[in-house]
Amino acid sequence: MMSAPQPIVIIGAGPSGLLLAKYLEQNEIPVVIYEGDPHANHRPQGGSLDLHDDTGLLALRQTYLLDEASKMMRAEGEAMKVVDKTGKIWLDENVPEEEQQVDTKRVDVGEIRGRPEIDRTDLRNLLIKSLSPKTIQWDHKITSVTALSTSLYEIRFIDKPTITTPYLIGADGAFSLVRPLLHDIKPDYSGCSMYELEILPSNLTSSLETYIGKGALMILDEGKALMPQMNSGKKCKIYLALKVPFNWQKENPLPEKGKREWLVNLFEGWLPQAKEIIMASEETSINQRKIYQFDPELTWNTDKTGVTVMGDAAHVMSPFAGEGVNQALADALLLGQTLVPLFRPKLELGKSSSPPFPLSFFPISQPTERPTPLVEPSTDDLHEALREFEIKMMKRAKVEMEGSKENMDMFFGDEPARHLAGMLKFYGRIGYLMEMLTWPIEKVKGLFR
Numbered sequence: 001m002m003s004a005p006q007p008i009v010i011i012g013a014g015p016s017g018l019l020l021a022k023y024l025e026q027n028e029i030p031v032v033i034y035e036g037d038p039h040a041n042h043r044p045q046g047g048s049l050d051l052h053d054d055t056g057l058l059a060l061r062q063t064y065l066l067d068e069a070s071k072m073m074r075a076e077g078e079a080m081k082v083v084d085k086t087g088k089i090w091l092d093e094n095v096p097e098e099e100q101q102v103d104t105k106r107v108d109v110g111e112i113r114g115r116p117e118i119d120r121t122d123l124r125n126l127l128i129k130s131l132s133p134k135t136i137q138w139d140h141k142i143t144s145v146t147a148l149s150t151s152l153y154e155i156r157f158i159d160k161p162t163i164t165t166p167y168l169i170g171a172d173g174a175f176s177l178v179r180p181l182l183h184d185i186k187p188d189y190s191g192c193s194m195y196e197l198e199i200l201p202s203n204l205t206s207s208l209e210t211y212i213g214k215g216a217l218m219i220l221d222e223g224k225a226l227m228p229q230m231n232s233g234k235k236c237k238i239y240l241a242l243k244v245p246f247n248w249q250k251e252n253p254l255p256e257k258g259k260r261e262w263l264v265n266l267f268e269g270w271l272p273q274a275k276e277i278i279m280a281s282e283e284t285s286i287n288q289r290k291i292y293q294f295d296p297e298l299t300w301n302t303d304k305t306g307v308t309v310m311g312d313a314a315h316v317m318s319p320f321a322g323e324g325v326n327q328a329l330a331d332a333l334l335l336g337q338t339l340v341p342l343f344r345p346k347l348e349l350g351k352s353s354s355p356p357f358p359l360s361f362f363p364i365s366q367p368t369e370r371p372t373p374l375v376e377p378s379t380d381d382l383h384e385a386l387r388e389f390e391i392k393m394m395k396r397a398k399v400e401m402e403g404s405k406e407n408m409d410m411f412f413g414d415e416p417a418r419h420l421a422g423m424l425k426f427y428g429r430i431g432y433l434m435e436m437l438t439w440p441i442e443k444v445k446g447l448f449r
Contacts, residue, residue: 038139051069
């Protein structure tokens with residue numbers, strides 16, 4: 001009698017790793033996640049993100065989490081405001097209708113699009129709570145991942161027992177330790193470096209909150225961007241982005257004291273609210289990082305089987321398209337749909353007739369069919385399926401990788417505020433038309449790239 005297969009090993013408890021584990025668990029396929037953080041709240045998870053109907057929302061719908069997630073979503077978080085360094089407002093989606101009619105010469109008003117916002121921490125906690133208690137093995141920092149053969153892999157941890165597995169999924173980010181098993185291509189520095197700050201509710205004055213708006217404020221000019229973003233609970237995340245050489249942050253380090261003042265000096269001569277936003281943040285909350293990206297033309301082939309990557313490990317891109325997490329969740333769903341028929345042949349995936357957004361918020365009943373027996377897939381079938389998954393994943397991600405590069409060039413190019421406002425207004429109008437036709441805006445965007 002054939003023994004049950006070993007658990008599928010996922011490296012990384014980010015959105016893609018967690019959602020894949022949820023999909024596998026709901027189909028009763030054994031899975032374990034190894035995560036380096038000691039616990040779920042060890043690191044901040046960033047600000048909020050907007051979920052898209054045919055990627056992020058679809059993944060939550062197919063894992064029966066959309067109903068619970070919808071309670072955490074904020075439609076008003078979509079509102080965009082675009083300003084240049086002089087304070088000229090190029091777009092403000094926070095303006096009420098009565099003001100639009102009175103002051104139409106001051107600002108062009110766009111439509112708020114149908115992409116609800118959710119805090120990254122809320123989304124991650126929802127995914128974590130959906131899993132069995134022992135699925136995530138916290139405090140497992142990896143030192144190496146090695147191929148013992150073309151179908152068996154060894155994972156070494158700091159102060160934890162070494163494991164081997166024939167089924168390995170890398171969801172471990174831009175500098176993945178799993179990815180080198182597949183290819184040796186590394187992501188490139190995008191030319192953008194960032195500082196991340198946070199304004200606590202106690203420091204967010206009513207005037208500053210009004211100026212920022214309900215969603216995101218984009219202050220763009222001179223190859224710089226100051227981007228505060230409202231989160232739930234009146235917290236405000238700030239992203240300060242600069243178009244600078246790779247070593248710029250090392251050559252221009254933040255001082256031990258007066259970090260906020262140092263950052264304010266980068267925006268000398270800008271509108272006074274730029275200083276107010278930075279000075280309202282917590283000095284101890286400042287983090288810095290570089291933005292990396294892969295070439296959109298990236299593809300690979302390998303003789304390894306039983307191993308693949310997804311999310312940033314597969315196709316890291318700049319954040320200027322708002323697609324990173326959406327693509328990661330779509331990767332996880334696609335990979336789950338690829339693996340389940342291999343481990344449980346002839347199992348019906350319980351696909352539902354999913355209505356378009358916003359009707360997609362209504363909960364879907366759990367599947368009633370009983371799983372077929374768990375089997376160990378053949379090496380050839382698994383290899384073929386994973387290579388096909390990678391082709392589909394990278395074909396979908398390519399459009400967004402190209403878009404993120406184009407958007408980043410726009411953010412740091414000439415007259416970025418004017419160009420961004422024009423793009424948002426254009427897509428807003430197209431989105432309204434497509435909503436009338438029940439055709440998601442994402443499909444249209446791809447036609448114009």
